[in-house]
Every structure is written in C-alpha cells, then in structure tokens.
Amino acid sequence: MSEHSEAAPAPRTATFNILFVCTGNTCRSPLAEAIARAEIARRGWKNVEVASAGLAAAEGSPATPAAVTVAGRAGIALGAHRSRGLNPGIAAWADLILGMGSGHVAALDRLGVGDRAATLGDFAAGEGGEGGEGGEGRSVADPYGGSEAVYQETFHELRELISAALDRLAPILAP
Numbered sequence: 001m002s003e004h005s006e007a008a009p010a011p012r013t014a015t016f017n018i019l020f021v022c023t024g025n026t027c028r029s030p031l032a033e034a035i036a037r038a039e040i041a042r043r044g045w046k047n048v049e050v051a052s053a054g055l056a057a058a059e060g061s062p063a064t065p066a067a068v069t070v071a072g073r074a075g076i077a078l079g080a081h082r083s084r085g086l087n088p089g090i091a092a093w094a095d096l097i098l099g100m101g102s103g104h105v106a107a108l109d110r111l112g113v114g115d116r117a118a119t120l121g122d123f124a125a126g127e128g129g130e131g132g133e134g135g136e137g138r139s140v141a142d143p144y145g146g147s148e149a150v151y152q153e154t155f156h157e158l159r160e161l162i163s164a165a166l167d168r169l170a171p172i173l174a175p
Contacts (some may be wrong), residue, residue, distance in 0.1 A: 015049045016173055019094035020120070021104050024059045025054030025083035027144050028100045031155055032120065034076045036162050043166065048117035048173055051093070053086040055107050060084075064144065066151040074155065086111070098123055098165065124164035 020032035029052035036050045061083040062068075071078040084090070091097070091108075097117040099105040108117040118127075121138025140161070143154040166173075 015047050016169075017049045017051070017093050017095045019090060019097045020050070020052040020100070020118075021055060021086060021097055021108065022100040023054055023056050023104070023142065023155065024061070024144065025057035025085070026061050026064050026081075027067050027151070028140055028154065028158065029054060029080060030081045030083070031067055031071060032100075032158050032162060034071055034078050035074075035155075035159050036083070036166070038074075038076050039057055039159075039162055039166055043077070043170075044175060045173055046139055046175065051090060053084050053090050055091060055104060056084040057083040064151075066143070066146075067150060070151045070155045073152075074159075093162075096123075096169075100126045100142070120158075120161050120165060124161040126168060 018036060019031040020036070022029035022032075028047075030162050033050050033052035040050065059082075063071075063078045063081040063083075068078045091111060091113045094113070094116060097108055097113060098120040099108060099117060100120060102119055103112065105117050105119055108114050119138055120140060125138065140154065140157055143150045
C-alpha cells in the first residue's frame with residue numbers, strides 16, 4: 001500500500017438525529033422538539049434533525065392547549081404537532097435519545113436502545129448518555145393537567161436543558 005492510498009475523510013453529509021421521548025408525546029417531548037429545532041436554527045446548524053415520540057402515545061393527538069400557548073409566546077409554533085408512539089423505526093433513526101425522566105430511559109433500555117439514551121437533565125449536565133450510566137436521572141416534571149403557569153415553568157426548564165445539551169454537542173455538530 002502506498003502512503004497515498006488512504007482517502008481523506010469525506011465531508012460530513014449525514015444528519016445527527018436527536019429524539020425526545022416522554023409518555024404521551026403531547027407536552028414535554030413536543031415542547032423539547034420545538035425548542036431544539038428553534039435553537040438549532042438559531043445556531044445555524046444544518047446537519048441536525050430532531051423529533052419526538054411517546055412511550056404510551058395515542059397516535060395523532062395534538063399538543064395540549066397550554067403547551068401550544070406557552071410555545072407560541074416564545075414564537076414557536078406547536079399547533080401542527082401530532083403525537084406518535086415510539087416504534088422501532090424512529091428508535092433506529094435516532095443517534096441520541098433524550099428521555100424526560102429515568103423511567104423513560106429504563107423503558108428505552110428494555111427496548112434495546114439504552115446505549116443511545118439518557119435523561120435530558122443528565123445529558124445536559126454532562127452525565128450519562130452512555131448506556132444510561134452516570135447521574136441520578138434528573139427528570140423534567142410532567143405538566144399534563146397542570147395550569148398554564150406549570151407549563152411555562154416546564155418550557156423554561158426545557159429551554160435551559162436543551163441549550164446545555166446542544167452546548168455539549170457543539171464540538172461535534174457545530175459547522
């Protein structure tokens with residue numbers, strides 16, 4: 001083999017796919033998906049895709065009205081969201097799966113995708129992300145059935161965690 005036979009690395013053209021998972025896919029994970037999409041666009045990242053799914057989602061349900069309202073206040077449209085259940089195809093698509101709580105990550109582990117899963121809180125803090133090892137499974141509380149103020153708190157928490165998670169991914173994803 002000559003010293004010139006090794007090809008230079010090809011430029012990155014594939015996407016890095018992030019999946020947010022909660023229970024019903026009507027509150028936390030759609031908010032997380034929408035917040036992440038807006039933040040990725042703000043950062044100018046082109047090769048990152050985001051999606052969401054629920055472990056026990058009723059297919060086709062809209063986001064809760066309070067989720068739509070609080071997202072709208074931040075200039076993020078959530079009205080077109082329709083829930084979907086986690087399935088093998090979407091799980092296989094994801095390079096990183098961020099659950100809203102440790103129970104979601106445990107379920108992802110049982111589904112055989114735990115090596116790509118962590119709680120959003122742990123991943124944002126730099127813990128876990130490798131087979132669920134690391135932190136205490138910091139959860140994002142489920143606002144379902146709560147007041148609009150509860151949803152607003154969840155939105156702010158998600159925005160902070162997603163910003164930190166994307167900061168952690170910046171060395172490999174930033175253009």
